Amino acid sequence: MKKIILTVISMVAGSSLMAQMSSIQGIIEPGSVRYTSIELMRIEHGAPVSIAKTDIGADGSYGFLFTPSYEGFYAVGAPSLMDGQFDFYIKKGENIQMNITGVQSELLGSLSEENQQLQQWNTLSNEIKGKAVYFNKSRSTYVDFFPAMENADKIVTDFQKQVNTKNVAFNALMKDYARMSMDFYALNFLSTPRTAHPDASVQRPAIYSTLVQKDKFASNNVMKYLYGERFVGMYIGYIARQHDIKDDEVLLPYLSTNEQKASYLIKGRLPIIKTYDQFTAFTEKNASYFDVPTQKVVLEDLGAKLYQSKAGEEASDFTYPDANGKQISLSDYKGKVVLVDVWATWCGPCKAQFPALRELEEAVKGKDIVIISVSVDEAKDKDKWKQMIKDERLGGVQLFAGGWNSKITKDYKIKGIPRFMVFNKEGKVVTSDAPRPSDPELKKMLEAELKK
Structure with missing residues (x-):
């Protein structure tokens, strides 16, 4: 009897554990991608971080069973953005189906309210995304991209008006997601190589006149977004070019939170620091922005790499x-x-x-x-x-x-x-x-x- 009771308890505990696990699975159309394995990624400071990897089946099938460490956006796809990375919104215990064809994805089956909204946005913006992000496949130039973006602001505002799930936090996130992703596509297009470029007489779509705004990222939702880190860097770069600003002390106030500022500095400034003297000069100005533990570790690791504790050298403080x-x-x-x-x-x-x-x-x-x-x-x-x-x-x-x-x-x-x-x-x-x-x-x- 005791053995039976223990077995039942074990089964209940096991089923409880399974109830916390989520899955993402689907089919990748054979021949539409060049990668043979696919990665599951969490979003950390606006960038994808791989947490699992699996081979793609001979029939194109793939799947992951995992326990999400947070409710929100995750992604599956190739290690490289240009080969396709596709996000989805997931909660503990949720099962999602996503099929992939080349650089496009589709959420299928019995979808949560959140993923229904995400799929709706994907449907509205897929053409623009393809032209802006996957330039190596679309071969798009300003000739076809600018007209596609003429109604970008209206597409965003119309979509935002109908976001109304029972998940209030998601609603705010998804509305920001639509705005940020469209703005990202506008900026990314300007940053990628094309075969034709507009001259000064060509007028840019209206979205470019509203890109720069005070407290644009006030909610910090940009750091929960697959392209967030890249977007922040492009946004600051765009401002720097538009106003001929080279000083980070002038540029950083365009970002609203320390996490955003540290993200920009990690991606755009740390790679050019080659000596410990440069590092100490950088930290004197910017160390206060690195208050998120994982970002602080990145800064400390660079300092440790560059520092040599030789006699007569300034001590590395702790x-x-x-x-x-x-x-x-x-x-x-x-x-x-x-x-x-x-x-x-x-x-x-x-x-x-x-x-x-x-x-x-x-x-x-x-x-x-x-x-x-x-x-x-x-x-x-x-x-x-x-x-x-x-x-x-x-x-x-x-x-x-x-x-x-x-x-x-x-x-x-x-x-x-x-x-x-x-x-x-x-x-x-x-x-x-x-x-x-x-x-x-x-x-x-x-x-x-x-x-x-």
């Missing part, structure tokens, strides 16, 4: 919370000699240095020497870290980096701990691989720097 949550930076202690100890509660050799570290701290008490201990324990072990500080009577400044893959380990290329580093009063590197406290040479090094 900021972490202490046991009370106060944010403390290495740069807060300019004017003092600083010893940094990188450690973790699970590290035996680190703990073996505690007695010598306490003796060193006592020996330099009252002098302009600061000892900063940075734990690279994972977030789940934060309480363990706090307890060890008490149990081991650890002094100095105790900071919590929250994981091994943190800024300090990446910047200073730390592969093993404990690691001790010394910085002079000017905030420059003395050494990023100092002797351990149990070695008398460390104390001599600190005192020598103190006399300078």
Whole structure:
């Protein structure tokens, strides 16, 4: 009986799990695409990020079973935009059918209200999208594209008026989606190679006169859109060309949120930074825009790649919370000699240095020497870290980096701990691989720097 009950519980748990899973499947018309495998993508900061990949069947069939991490737009298609990427709106437990022919897609079957609206928009805009995005297939030029765009604004406003599902959040998203995608097509057309180009006497469609607007992306829905990142970059580029603006400080206010600004900077500015001096100059101006964790990691990774912790170099700064949550930076202690100890509660050799570290701290008490201990324990072990500080009577400044893959380990290329580093009063590197406290040479090094 007990076995039967457990089996039933297992089946119920399994069915509950399956109810949370969603699927996207369909047929790709054989011979209409050049790729042999298809990818499932989530939308992250306005760009597709591959989360799964599968081979296309001999009959053109494909399919993905997955648990969406959010309700909203996902996409399937080729790794390259030019080969076709097709978005759909999905919720947990929803099953969607999408058939693909070349660079066009069609949502079929029993569709949710959301995907009915999306399919309706696709039907209205597919011709324009084909001319604007897939120029290598349509061979479109301004001669046929400009007339197709003459009624673009009306197409958008008429569609927006009839978006009225029970999903209020989706309604706002879809209305923005229609506006943004049409504007994107208008800009993308100007950015792609064509065989014929208009001269100054050719008047552009009306949509180009309304492209630039104050707070155009106020809702931040652009970052939930398949072409969002590309659109933001094109929008800023268009403004820069129209008004001959080269300064990002003038261009960035045209974007409404830090996520948008960081997205633009990641795509348009980070690739041209080749030295650490260029990186520090960039971060002095723009670091405040990188407050979304995943975007901040991109910035930090570039800094870590470019930074070389050589003697005499400016220290790469870091900021972490202490046991009370106060944010403390290495740069807060300019004017003092600083010893940094990188450690973790699970590290035996680190703990073996505690007695010598306490003796060193006592020996330099009252002098302009600061000892900063940075734990690279994972977030789940934060309480363990706090307890060890008490149990081991650890002094100095105790900071919590929250994981091994943190800024300090990446910047200073730390592969093993404990690691001790010394910085002079000017905030420059003395050494990023100092002797351990149990070695008398460390104390001599600190005192020598103190006399300078």
